[in-house]
Amino acid sequence: MAVLKVIEVLSNSEKSWEDATRKAVKHASKSVKNIRSVYVQDQSANIKNNEVTEFRVNLKITFEVE
Structure with missing residues (x-):
């Protein structure tokens, strides 16, 4: 029987939400092993001078x- 745990992670990117997600998984995998899935709970963006900056x-x- 497998036991699964869920952690909440925040991440950001200047490129895209997808890039922010990839960065979060890559960084988390340095200390968390056996990652099975990721669920994007919320997305947001910062705006400056009418342009998305983050x-x-x-x-x-x-x-x-384990």
Whole structure:
């Protein structure tokens, strides 16, 4: 039987929400092993001079506990 745990992670990117998600998973995988999935809970963006300057995501990362 597998035991799974969920953590909440915030990330940002100047490129896209997808890039912010990839960065979060890559960074989390340095200390969290057996990542199974990621759920994008929320997305937002910062605006400056009518231009998007930063994409932000709030993620839930699910991983298997050894």
